Amino acid sequence: MGEHDSTAFGRRTMLALVGASSATALAGCLGGDGGEETPTPTATPSDRVPEQYRTATGAGGGERDPDNLASKSDVSYQSQPQGGQQCSGCTFYIPDKNGDGVGACTIVEGTIDPSGYCTSYVAHEQNGGDGGESVSPIDVPEDARCAVCDMMAANFPEWNAQAVHADDTREFFCTAGCATTYYAVTDQFAATDADIAGVWVRDLNSRELVDGTAAYYALETDQDRYDDPMRVNPAPFSSREDAVAYVDEVDYLSEDDIVELSAFDRELAEQYRGQLLE
Ligand code: SF4
Structure with a gap:
Protein backbone atom coordinates (compact mmCIF):
# COMPACT_ATOMS: atom_id res chain seq x y z
CA MET A 1 0.00 0.00 0.00
CA GLY A 2 1.34 3.40 -0.91
CA GLU A 3 1.86 6.55 1.09
CA HIS A 4 -1.16 8.47 2.19
CA ASP A 5 -1.46 12.00 3.39
CA SER A 6 -4.10 12.07 6.07
CA THR A 7 -3.94 15.86 6.16
CA ALA A 8 -5.13 16.10 2.58
CA PHE A 9 -8.78 15.63 3.45
CA GLY A 10 -11.07 17.19 5.95
CA ARG A 11 -13.40 15.25 8.24
CA ARG A 12 -16.33 16.01 5.98
CA THR A 13 -14.63 14.34 3.07
CA MET A 14 -13.70 11.31 5.11
CA LEU A 15 -17.27 10.93 6.33
CA ALA A 16 -18.47 11.17 2.77
CA LEU A 17 -16.09 8.43 1.82
CA VAL A 18 -17.43 6.04 4.45
CA GLY A 19 -19.58 3.55 2.66
CA ALA A 20 -18.19 4.63 -0.65
CA SER A 21 -14.73 3.13 -0.34
CA SER A 22 -13.39 -0.14 0.90
CA ALA A 23 -12.41 -0.43 4.54
CA THR A 24 -8.89 -1.12 3.43
CA ALA A 25 -8.73 2.06 1.42
CA LEU A 26 -10.08 4.17 4.25
CA ALA A 27 -7.73 2.60 6.75
CA GLY A 28 -4.90 3.55 4.43
CA CYS A 29 -6.03 7.14 4.09
CA LEU A 30 -6.79 7.67 7.75
CA GLY A 31 -3.55 6.02 8.94
CA GLY A 32 -1.08 7.96 11.07
CA ASP A 33 -2.47 9.79 14.08
CA GLY A 34 -6.11 9.53 13.07
CA GLY A 35 -6.37 12.47 10.68
CA GLU A 36 -6.11 16.04 11.98
CA GLU A 37 -8.68 18.66 11.08
CA THR A 38 -7.87 20.60 7.95
CA PRO A 39 -9.93 22.94 5.78
CA THR A 40 -12.63 20.98 4.00
CA PRO A 41 -11.84 20.56 0.33
CA THR A 42 -14.63 21.53 -2.00
CA ALA A 43 -15.26 21.29 -5.69
CA THR A 44 -13.59 24.17 -7.49
CA PRO A 45 -13.65 25.57 -11.01
CA SER A 46 -10.74 23.26 -11.75
CA ASP A 47 -13.07 20.27 -11.28
CA ARG A 48 -14.01 20.19 -14.92
CA VAL A 49 -14.79 16.61 -15.80
CA PRO A 50 -17.15 15.21 -18.41
CA GLU A 51 -20.59 14.54 -16.98
CA GLN A 52 -20.13 10.76 -16.95
CA TYR A 53 -17.43 11.10 -14.29
CA ARG A 54 -19.20 13.43 -11.85
CA THR A 55 -20.72 10.69 -9.68
CA ALA A 56 -18.98 7.70 -11.23
CA THR A 57 -17.69 4.72 -9.26
CA GLY A 58 -13.97 4.11 -8.78
CA ALA A 59 -12.08 0.84 -9.08
CA GLY A 60 -12.58 0.10 -5.40
CA GLY A 61 -16.34 0.70 -5.47
CA GLY A 62 -16.37 4.20 -4.00
CA GLU A 63 -18.63 6.79 -5.57
CA ARG A 64 -17.32 10.20 -6.61
CA ASP A 65 -18.92 13.10 -4.72
CA PRO A 66 -18.29 16.30 -6.71
CA ASP A 67 -18.87 18.39 -3.56
CA ASN A 68 -16.14 16.66 -1.57
CA LEU A 69 -12.98 16.52 -3.59
CA ALA A 70 -9.42 17.38 -2.72
CA SER A 71 -7.53 19.74 -4.98
CA LYS A 72 -4.61 18.31 -6.89
CA SER A 73 -2.20 20.48 -4.95
CA ASP A 74 -3.60 19.17 -1.64
CA VAL A 75 -2.51 15.68 -2.57
CA SER A 76 0.65 16.63 -4.49
CA TYR A 77 -0.74 15.17 -7.69
CA GLN A 78 1.81 14.58 -10.43
CA SER A 79 1.40 13.32 -13.97
CA GLN A 80 4.12 10.68 -13.60
CA PRO A 81 4.11 7.40 -11.63
CA GLN A 82 6.13 7.04 -8.47
CA GLY A 83 7.82 3.87 -7.32
CA GLY A 84 5.72 1.72 -9.63
CA GLN A 85 2.50 3.21 -8.27
CA GLN A 86 0.14 5.13 -10.48
CA CYS A 87 -3.49 6.15 -10.68
CA SER A 88 -4.53 3.25 -12.91
CA GLY A 89 -3.68 0.89 -10.04
CA CYS A 90 -5.35 3.01 -7.36
CA THR A 91 -8.60 2.08 -5.67
CA PHE A 92 -9.90 5.62 -6.25
CA TYR A 93 -9.28 5.69 -9.99
CA ILE A 94 -12.17 5.96 -12.44
CA PRO A 95 -10.97 4.59 -15.80
CA ASP A 96 -11.35 6.47 -19.08
CA LYS A 97 -14.98 6.57 -20.17
CA ASN A 98 -14.81 8.62 -23.36
CA GLY A 99 -11.71 7.43 -25.17
CA ASP A 100 -9.55 10.49 -24.50
CA GLY A 101 -6.97 8.51 -22.54
CA VAL A 102 -7.63 10.08 -19.13
CA GLY A 103 -10.04 9.22 -16.34
CA ALA A 104 -11.02 10.77 -13.03
CA CYS A 105 -10.77 10.07 -9.32
CA THR A 106 -13.38 9.59 -6.63
CA ILE A 107 -11.51 11.85 -4.17
CA VAL A 108 -9.45 14.29 -6.27
CA GLU A 109 -10.84 16.95 -8.57
CA GLY A 110 -10.44 17.17 -12.31
CA THR A 111 -9.42 14.70 -14.94
CA ILE A 112 -6.73 12.24 -13.93
CA ASP A 113 -3.99 10.69 -16.01
CA PRO A 114 -3.79 6.90 -15.57
CA SER A 115 0.00 7.38 -15.30
CA GLY A 116 -0.38 9.99 -12.57
CA TYR A 117 0.16 9.63 -8.86
CA CYS A 118 -0.66 11.44 -5.63
CA THR A 119 0.04 11.02 -1.94
CA SER A 120 -3.42 9.51 -1.33
CA TYR A 121 -2.68 6.54 -3.57
CA VAL A 122 -4.10 3.27 -2.30
CA ALA A 123 -3.36 0.12 -4.27
CA HIS A 124 -6.52 -1.42 -5.62
CA GLU A 125 -7.04 -4.81 -4.02
CA GLN A 126 -8.03 -7.74 -6.20
CA ASN A 127 -10.05 -10.49 -4.62
CA GLY A 128 -9.36 -13.20 -7.15
CA GLY A 129 -6.84 -15.06 -5.03
CA ASP A 130 -6.88 -16.70 -1.67
CA GLY A 131 -5.32 -13.76 0.06
CA GLY A 132 -6.54 -10.99 -2.22
CA GLU A 133 -2.95 -9.89 -2.83
CA SER A 134 -2.47 -6.26 -3.69
CA VAL A 135 -2.12 -5.64 -7.40
CA SER A 136 1.17 -3.82 -7.17
CA PRO A 137 4.68 -4.64 -8.27
CA ILE A 138 7.04 -6.19 -5.76
CA ASP A 139 10.81 -6.42 -5.46
CA VAL A 140 12.17 -8.97 -7.88
CA PRO A 141 13.40 -12.00 -5.92
CA GLU A 142 17.08 -12.76 -6.47
CA ASP A 143 16.27 -16.24 -7.72
CA ALA A 144 13.37 -15.34 -10.01
CA ARG A 145 13.87 -16.50 -13.56
CA CYS A 146 12.26 -14.85 -16.56
CA ALA A 147 9.13 -16.83 -17.34
CA VAL A 148 9.86 -16.55 -21.06
CA CYS A 149 13.64 -16.73 -21.59
CA ASP A 150 14.74 -18.21 -18.22
CA MET A 151 17.36 -15.52 -17.50
CA MET A 152 17.62 -14.16 -13.95
S1 SF4 B 1 -5.21 11.06 -7.97
FE1 SF4 B 1 -4.59 9.02 -8.63
S2 SF4 B 1 -3.30 8.20 -6.98
FE2 SF4 B 1 -4.40 10.01 -6.16
S3 SF4 B 1 -6.19 9.11 -5.15
FE3 SF4 B 1 -6.81 9.67 -7.24
S4 SF4 B 1 -6.50 7.83 -8.51
FE4 SF4 B 1 -5.40 7.55 -6.53
Whole structure:
Protein backbone atom coordinates (compact mmCIF):
# COMPACT_ATOMS: atom_id res chain seq x y z
CA MET A 1 0.00 0.00 0.00
CA GLY A 2 1.34 3.40 -0.91
CA GLU A 3 1.86 6.55 1.09
CA HIS A 4 -1.16 8.47 2.19
CA ASP A 5 -1.46 12.00 3.39
CA SER A 6 -4.10 12.07 6.07
CA THR A 7 -3.94 15.86 6.16
CA ALA A 8 -5.13 16.10 2.58
CA PHE A 9 -8.78 15.63 3.45
CA GLY A 10 -11.07 17.19 5.95
CA ARG A 11 -13.40 15.25 8.24
CA ARG A 12 -16.33 16.01 5.98
CA THR A 13 -14.63 14.34 3.07
CA MET A 14 -13.70 11.31 5.11
CA LEU A 15 -17.27 10.93 6.33
CA ALA A 16 -18.47 11.17 2.77
CA LEU A 17 -16.09 8.43 1.82
CA VAL A 18 -17.43 6.04 4.45
CA GLY A 19 -19.58 3.55 2.66
CA ALA A 20 -18.19 4.63 -0.65
CA SER A 21 -14.73 3.13 -0.34
CA SER A 22 -13.39 -0.14 0.90
CA ALA A 23 -12.41 -0.43 4.54
CA THR A 24 -8.89 -1.12 3.43
CA ALA A 25 -8.73 2.06 1.42
CA LEU A 26 -10.08 4.17 4.25
CA ALA A 27 -7.73 2.60 6.75
CA GLY A 28 -4.90 3.55 4.43
CA CYS A 29 -6.03 7.14 4.09
CA LEU A 30 -6.79 7.67 7.75
CA GLY A 31 -3.55 6.02 8.94
CA GLY A 32 -1.08 7.96 11.07
CA ASP A 33 -2.47 9.79 14.08
CA GLY A 34 -6.11 9.53 13.07
CA GLY A 35 -6.37 12.47 10.68
CA GLU A 36 -6.11 16.04 11.98
CA GLU A 37 -8.68 18.66 11.08
CA THR A 38 -7.87 20.60 7.95
CA PRO A 39 -9.93 22.94 5.78
CA THR A 40 -12.63 20.98 4.00
CA PRO A 41 -11.84 20.56 0.33
CA THR A 42 -14.63 21.53 -2.00
CA ALA A 43 -15.26 21.29 -5.69
CA THR A 44 -13.59 24.17 -7.49
CA PRO A 45 -13.65 25.57 -11.01
CA SER A 46 -10.74 23.26 -11.75
CA ASP A 47 -13.07 20.27 -11.28
CA ARG A 48 -14.01 20.19 -14.92
CA VAL A 49 -14.79 16.61 -15.80
CA PRO A 50 -17.15 15.21 -18.41
CA GLU A 51 -20.59 14.54 -16.98
CA GLN A 52 -20.13 10.76 -16.95
CA TYR A 53 -17.43 11.10 -14.29
CA ARG A 54 -19.20 13.43 -11.85
CA THR A 55 -20.72 10.69 -9.68
CA ALA A 56 -18.98 7.70 -11.23
CA THR A 57 -17.69 4.72 -9.26
CA GLY A 58 -13.97 4.11 -8.78
CA ALA A 59 -12.08 0.84 -9.08
CA GLY A 60 -12.58 0.10 -5.40
CA GLY A 61 -16.34 0.70 -5.47
CA GLY A 62 -16.37 4.20 -4.00
CA GLU A 63 -18.63 6.79 -5.57
CA ARG A 64 -17.32 10.20 -6.61
CA ASP A 65 -18.92 13.10 -4.72
CA PRO A 66 -18.29 16.30 -6.71
CA ASP A 67 -18.87 18.39 -3.56
CA ASN A 68 -16.14 16.66 -1.57
CA LEU A 69 -12.98 16.52 -3.59
CA ALA A 70 -9.42 17.38 -2.72
CA SER A 71 -7.53 19.74 -4.98
CA LYS A 72 -4.61 18.31 -6.89
CA SER A 73 -2.20 20.48 -4.95
CA ASP A 74 -3.60 19.17 -1.64
CA VAL A 75 -2.51 15.68 -2.57
CA SER A 76 0.65 16.63 -4.49
CA TYR A 77 -0.74 15.17 -7.69
CA GLN A 78 1.81 14.58 -10.43
CA SER A 79 1.40 13.32 -13.97
CA GLN A 80 4.12 10.68 -13.60
CA PRO A 81 4.11 7.40 -11.63
CA GLN A 82 6.13 7.04 -8.47
CA GLY A 83 7.82 3.87 -7.32
CA GLY A 84 5.72 1.72 -9.63
CA GLN A 85 2.50 3.21 -8.27
CA GLN A 86 0.14 5.13 -10.48
CA CYS A 87 -3.49 6.15 -10.68
CA SER A 88 -4.53 3.25 -12.91
CA GLY A 89 -3.68 0.89 -10.04
CA CYS A 90 -5.35 3.01 -7.36
CA THR A 91 -8.60 2.08 -5.67
CA PHE A 92 -9.90 5.62 -6.25
CA TYR A 93 -9.28 5.69 -9.99
CA ILE A 94 -12.17 5.96 -12.44
CA PRO A 95 -10.97 4.59 -15.80
CA ASP A 96 -11.35 6.47 -19.08
CA LYS A 97 -14.98 6.57 -20.17
CA ASN A 98 -14.81 8.62 -23.36
CA GLY A 99 -11.71 7.43 -25.17
CA ASP A 100 -9.55 10.49 -24.50
CA GLY A 101 -6.97 8.51 -22.54
CA VAL A 102 -7.63 10.08 -19.13
CA GLY A 103 -10.04 9.22 -16.34
CA ALA A 104 -11.02 10.77 -13.03
CA CYS A 105 -10.77 10.07 -9.32
CA THR A 106 -13.38 9.59 -6.63
CA ILE A 107 -11.51 11.85 -4.17
CA VAL A 108 -9.45 14.29 -6.27
CA GLU A 109 -10.84 16.95 -8.57
CA GLY A 110 -10.44 17.17 -12.31
CA THR A 111 -9.42 14.70 -14.94
CA ILE A 112 -6.73 12.24 -13.93
CA ASP A 113 -3.99 10.69 -16.01
CA PRO A 114 -3.79 6.90 -15.57
CA SER A 115 0.00 7.38 -15.30
CA GLY A 116 -0.38 9.99 -12.57
CA TYR A 117 0.16 9.63 -8.86
CA CYS A 118 -0.66 11.44 -5.63
CA THR A 119 0.04 11.02 -1.94
CA SER A 120 -3.42 9.51 -1.33
CA TYR A 121 -2.68 6.54 -3.57
CA VAL A 122 -4.10 3.27 -2.30
CA ALA A 123 -3.36 0.12 -4.27
CA HIS A 124 -6.52 -1.42 -5.62
CA GLU A 125 -7.04 -4.81 -4.02
CA GLN A 126 -8.03 -7.74 -6.20
CA ASN A 127 -10.05 -10.49 -4.62
CA GLY A 128 -9.36 -13.20 -7.15
CA GLY A 129 -6.84 -15.06 -5.03
CA ASP A 130 -6.88 -16.70 -1.67
CA GLY A 131 -5.32 -13.76 0.06
CA GLY A 132 -6.54 -10.99 -2.22
CA GLU A 133 -2.95 -9.89 -2.83
CA SER A 134 -2.47 -6.26 -3.69
CA VAL A 135 -2.12 -5.64 -7.40
CA SER A 136 1.17 -3.82 -7.17
CA PRO A 137 4.68 -4.64 -8.27
CA ILE A 138 7.04 -6.19 -5.76
CA ASP A 139 10.81 -6.42 -5.46
CA VAL A 140 12.17 -8.97 -7.88
CA PRO A 141 13.40 -12.00 -5.92
CA GLU A 142 17.08 -12.76 -6.47
CA ASP A 143 16.27 -16.24 -7.72
CA ALA A 144 13.37 -15.34 -10.01
CA ARG A 145 13.87 -16.50 -13.56
CA CYS A 146 12.26 -14.85 -16.56
CA ALA A 147 9.13 -16.83 -17.34
CA VAL A 148 9.86 -16.55 -21.06
CA CYS A 149 13.64 -16.73 -21.59
CA ASP A 150 14.74 -18.21 -18.22
CA MET A 151 17.36 -15.52 -17.50
CA MET A 152 17.62 -14.16 -13.95
CA ALA A 153 15.25 -11.18 -13.89
CA ALA A 154 16.98 -9.53 -10.92
CA ASN A 155 20.16 -9.23 -12.97
CA PHE A 156 18.50 -6.58 -15.10
CA PRO A 157 17.18 -3.97 -12.67
CA GLU A 158 16.79 -1.32 -15.36
CA TRP A 159 14.94 -3.60 -17.74
CA ASN A 160 13.00 -6.24 -15.84
CA ALA A 161 9.23 -6.52 -15.66
CA GLN A 162 6.61 -8.55 -13.85
CA ALA A 163 3.01 -9.72 -14.00
CA VAL A 164 0.50 -11.11 -11.56
CA HIS A 165 -2.53 -13.28 -12.24
CA ALA A 166 -5.89 -13.11 -10.53
CA ASP A 167 -4.97 -16.14 -8.42
CA ASP A 168 -1.85 -14.27 -7.19
CA THR A 169 0.54 -16.26 -9.35
CA ARG A 170 3.37 -13.80 -10.05
CA GLU A 171 5.88 -14.01 -12.85
CA PHE A 172 9.02 -12.01 -13.58
CA PHE A 173 10.72 -11.11 -16.83
CA CYS A 174 14.12 -9.85 -17.86
CA THR A 175 12.64 -7.24 -20.19
CA ALA A 176 9.51 -5.71 -21.65
CA GLY A 177 10.02 -7.92 -24.70
CA CYS A 178 9.57 -11.04 -22.61
CA ALA A 179 6.71 -9.50 -20.61
CA THR A 180 4.76 -8.57 -23.74
CA THR A 181 5.47 -11.98 -25.25
CA TYR A 182 4.10 -13.57 -22.08
CA TYR A 183 1.01 -11.38 -22.38
CA ALA A 184 0.55 -12.28 -26.05
CA VAL A 185 1.21 -16.03 -25.76
CA THR A 186 0.19 -16.63 -22.17
CA ASP A 187 -0.90 -20.21 -22.77
CA GLN A 188 2.65 -21.29 -23.61
CA PHE A 189 4.37 -19.70 -20.63
CA ALA A 190 1.90 -19.33 -17.76
CA ALA A 191 1.68 -21.80 -14.89
CA THR A 192 -1.96 -20.89 -14.27
CA ASP A 193 -5.18 -20.45 -16.22
CA ALA A 194 -6.16 -17.42 -14.15
CA ASP A 195 -6.43 -14.11 -15.98
CA ILE A 196 -3.55 -11.66 -15.86
CA ALA A 197 -4.46 -9.04 -13.25
CA GLY A 198 -1.47 -6.71 -13.52
CA VAL A 199 1.62 -6.07 -15.62
CA TRP A 200 4.52 -3.70 -14.86
CA VAL A 201 7.33 -2.68 -17.15
CA ARG A 202 10.17 -0.20 -16.78
CA ASP A 203 9.68 3.21 -18.33
CA LEU A 204 12.65 3.62 -20.65
CA ASN A 205 13.33 7.15 -19.37
CA SER A 206 12.88 6.78 -15.61
CA ARG A 207 13.61 3.03 -15.38
CA GLU A 208 10.81 2.94 -12.80
CA LEU A 209 8.24 0.17 -12.93
CA VAL A 210 5.04 1.56 -14.43
CA ASP A 211 1.65 0.04 -15.12
CA GLY A 212 2.19 -2.00 -18.25
CA THR A 213 -1.52 -2.06 -19.01
CA ALA A 214 -1.54 1.73 -19.31
CA ALA A 215 1.89 2.16 -20.89
CA TYR A 216 2.74 3.11 -24.45
CA TYR A 217 5.17 0.88 -26.29
CA ALA A 218 7.36 2.05 -29.16
CA LEU A 219 7.95 -0.95 -31.39
CA GLU A 220 11.73 -0.71 -31.62
CA THR A 221 13.33 -2.78 -34.38
CA ASP A 222 16.97 -1.70 -34.22
CA GLN A 223 19.00 -4.19 -32.17
CA ASP A 224 21.81 -1.68 -31.79
CA ARG A 225 19.92 1.34 -30.53
CA TYR A 226 20.19 0.13 -26.94
CA ASP A 227 22.42 -2.44 -25.31
CA ASP A 228 19.45 -4.19 -23.77
CA PRO A 229 18.98 -7.81 -22.73
CA MET A 230 17.70 -10.10 -25.52
CA ARG A 231 19.01 -7.58 -28.08
CA VAL A 232 15.75 -5.80 -28.88
CA ASN A 233 12.59 -4.91 -26.99
CA PRO A 234 9.54 -2.72 -27.32
CA ALA A 235 10.34 0.55 -25.52
CA PRO A 236 7.79 1.28 -22.76
CA PHE A 237 6.80 4.75 -21.62
CA SER A 238 4.25 5.83 -19.06
CA SER A 239 3.24 8.79 -21.21
CA ARG A 240 2.39 8.87 -24.89
CA GLU A 241 4.28 12.14 -25.17
CA ASP A 242 7.53 10.38 -24.24
CA ALA A 243 6.80 7.57 -26.69
CA VAL A 244 6.26 10.09 -29.46
CA ALA A 245 9.55 11.80 -28.60
CA TYR A 246 11.26 8.41 -28.80
CA VAL A 247 9.96 7.54 -32.28
CA ASP A 248 10.62 11.08 -33.50
CA GLU A 249 14.34 10.61 -32.86
CA VAL A 250 14.72 8.10 -35.69
CA ASP A 251 13.59 7.81 -39.31
CA TYR A 252 12.48 4.18 -39.20
CA LEU A 253 9.76 4.65 -36.54
CA SER A 254 6.60 6.76 -36.60
CA GLU A 255 3.65 7.30 -34.29
CA ASP A 256 2.04 4.31 -36.01
CA ASP A 257 4.64 2.23 -34.19
CA ILE A 258 3.33 3.23 -30.75
CA VAL A 259 0.94 0.64 -29.31
CA GLU A 260 -0.69 -0.29 -26.04
CA LEU A 261 -0.34 -3.65 -24.32
CA SER A 262 -3.55 -4.97 -25.84
CA ALA A 263 -1.92 -4.78 -29.30
CA PHE A 264 0.62 -7.45 -28.47
CA ASP A 265 -0.34 -10.63 -30.27
CA ARG A 266 1.46 -13.65 -31.59
CA GLU A 267 2.78 -11.71 -34.58
CA LEU A 268 4.50 -9.18 -32.33
CA ALA A 269 5.66 -11.97 -30.04
CA GLU A 270 7.27 -13.60 -33.09
CA GLN A 271 8.99 -10.30 -33.87
CA TYR A 272 10.54 -9.99 -30.41
CA ARG A 273 10.88 -13.55 -29.15
CA GLY A 274 10.15 -15.79 -32.13
CA GLN A 275 13.02 -18.11 -31.21
CA LEU A 276 11.29 -18.97 -27.93
CA LEU A 277 7.82 -19.69 -29.27
CA GLU A 278 6.52 -23.16 -29.90
S1 SF4 B 1 -5.21 11.06 -7.97
FE1 SF4 B 1 -4.59 9.02 -8.63
S2 SF4 B 1 -3.30 8.20 -6.98
FE2 SF4 B 1 -4.40 10.01 -6.16
S3 SF4 B 1 -6.19 9.11 -5.15
FE3 SF4 B 1 -6.81 9.67 -7.24
S4 SF4 B 1 -6.50 7.83 -8.51
FE4 SF4 B 1 -5.40 7.55 -6.53
